[in-house]
Amino acid sequence: MSASSLSFTDSEDFDIMSETLNSSPRMPALVANSISSVEKATESPGTAPAPEHKHARFYFEDGNVTFLVQGVTYHVPRCFFCRHSSYFRTLFKNSPESEDPTKPIPLDNVACSEFDVLLSILYPTDFDKCELKTVESWTAVLRLSTEWSFPSIHRLAINRLQPIALAIDQVALGRTYGIEPWMGPGYATLCNREKPLTREEGLRLGFDDTMLIMTVRERMRVCRQDLSKCEVDGMVKAYLESSFDQAVVRLDDEITVGRRAYEEAIKRKQRIEEAAAKKAVEDAIAMKKANEEAAAKKAFKEAAAKKWAEEHSRKMEEVAAAKKRADEEAATRKEAEREAALKKWEDNYNRKEAEKAAAKERADDDAAGKRRAGGPAMMIGISSSQTPSQAQAAMPRPPSIMGNSVAHVSAPGQPALSNPHMVSIGFGCGHGQK
Known part of the structure; x- marks a missing residue:
């Protein structure tokens, strides 16, 4: 060689x-x-x-x-x-x-x-x-x-x-x-x-x-x-x-x-x-650019996900607040309706009681006039077999309020009245006839 x-x-x-x-x-x-x-x-x-x-x-x-x-x-x-x-x-x-x-x-x-x-x-x-x-x-x-x-x-x-x-x-x-x-x-x-x-x-x-x-x-x-x-x-x-x-x-x-x-x-x-070093530098730059792009995409996705989560949370809070307001308004409206129904019932009850008292007073006056005239004794709404305490217990009671409905309660041991304001008035003679 x-x-x-x-x-x-x-x-x-x-x-x-x-x-x-x-x-x-x-x-x-x-x-x-x-x-x-x-x-x-x-x-x-x-x-x-x-x-x-x-x-x-x-x-x-x-x-x-x-x-x-x-x-x-x-x-x-x-x-x-x-x-x-x-x-x-x-x-x-x-x-x-x-x-x-x-x-x-x-x-x-x-x-x-x-x-x-x-x-x-x-x-x-x-x-x-x-x-x-x-x-x-x-x-x-x-x-x-x-x-x-x-x-x-x-x-x-x-x-x-x-x-x-x-x-x-x-x-x-x-x-x-x-x-x-x-x-x-x-x-x-x-x-x-x-x-x-x-x-x-x-x-x-x-x-x-x-x-x-x-x-x-x-x-x-x-x-x-x-x-x-x-x-x-x-x-x-x-x-x-x-x-x-x-x-x-x-x-x-x-x-x-x-x-x-x-x-x-x-x-x-x-x-x-030199060519290898140049290629290595170019590869490093390309890799760096790819990493930066991937990081930017990742940051964009994370920002979009965060924004969506915040928007979703805000909407859920708004829905919850609206539901709470609606529930409060419904409860207020329901309470107002109940109070109005109760007041209406009380007014009707007081009116009817007043009417009953007036009717009773007229009946008592009529009975007293008859007794003075020597007429037969009369009992208004009292049977000859009932005592005065039993007759008082038979009087209708105020209704109990249950929701928006009004229930009428009768005296213990007595059947419920279909109309609490109706009072049967009986007339009896001194010997117990009705």
Whole structure:
């Protein structure tokens, strides 16, 4: 696959290439368990040391300089630092803390595990045995010796890494620390192997080296169709070792094409993201508008229902008030009619009583006149067998008012009179004849 034929259609491949382009070659991270005996004697994996904690191994009582690394204090002789490092000679000269062993000198951008492996070289436990066995340990020594200007330790780290470093380590470390003899063999191994570069390897190598290896592998694939394996191996070796600089120059145009494709892919991705963001905003606005319309409809329905309920309640109150007024008027009218009927009856009763009294008085007068004349005795309305009290009880009583009707009540033990105003007047002689 050539650089000009790169296509970023897969989002994951695009992200990988984007990270690869924007990243510089990375050093391998130190693994706590891989820095064997030195780190195991100082700290346990996954736990941070407490502040101002004395190092279990590199805290010598006869030391004359103190370092502070990640909260751990190191008390060591300063002579080895002054002898082998120009960086520390300048640091001790300009640092006031170096004069007082009780005041630690802080060292930034370094881990305890890295500082331990460096000190294991300066202060070994056994001179005939090397404690460091892994690529990670010697990579830490290479980094610190380069950063702190330990030239002899720098050469020692290169010599110890040469036989144990993998091809990817040779290319990455050679590019980072300027070790040119490692570059050609490392490229040749990565181009000749069957397994393509992994994502982690691409991130460590960086964009330029990754594109170079990918281009060479593509050309090798094409050449293998027509040439034998020996011819291909010889061509690759000559291509990478004898004329590496010329190969880089010839590949510049393809790398430029790859960068241009990458930039176009970046722009296309940005356009897609902008369109997606615009659509999301439009969807949000439409949803907001729909929610507002639904809320307005709901509010309108609630207002209409409330208005109808108020109107219905008002009408019911009016109907109840009208019914109450009608009932009151009917009761008043009924009471007036009852009182009028009672008054009419009383007037009629009084009139008839007066007439009865007048008639009785005339009868009494007539009877008295006859008695004076010696005529037979007469009883008006009284039987010869009735006593005066029984005759008085037989007189009609006032009616009882029941609603609008008038009931006529007769005396107890007497039959009801069809006309209370009719009084039978009997005439009897002295011997009881009627």
